[in-house]
Amino acid sequence: MVPLTALLLATACGAVTAGGHAECTEIGTPVGIRVDVGHPDVTAVEIEVCRDGSCATPAVELRPASRAVESTCTGTGRDDSCSARSEPTGGRHGFADVPGLPTTPVAVTARLLDQSGSVLVEREIRVTPDMAYPNGPDCPAGGPQAGISVGADGSITEQ
Secondary structure, X not given: OHHHHHHHHHHHOOOEOOOOOEOOOOOOOOOEEEEEEOOOOOOEEEEEEEEOOEXXXXXXXXXXXXXXXXXXXXXXXXXXXXXXXXXXXXEEEEEEEOOOOOOOOEEEEEEEEOOOOOEEEEEEEEEOOEEEOOOOOOOOOOEEEEEEXXXXXXXXXXX
């Protein structure tokens, strides 16, 4: 009885199947808009997301952005490990939770604020959210996401 119980527990936890494919987990997917800021003077972002005549103003908390600059691995096997070193990019990033975000175009107005709270840039952009697949394309979608990128010049583009 113990081997059967162990097998059921391993299967329930997303174990690798005999064919070598990972099973789909029930990992959560945040639904909303990613915000990446490369403008050096922006310390806060306010966004408004409008669709079908209604608007939402979700909170966006910006955090320092970083990128991987070096990585090393002990091998290529399942039990091997990898590590990476990161460094700050000078930019910031955040995420705005937007429950009910559709996969059709929405209008996003972004207000970029400096440290004193003054608006540096205010622009509207239309974005089309795509379904996110946190377990890969062979598993069910988790929910829609979109992204905007703010350039050092204040330009705002869809990611």
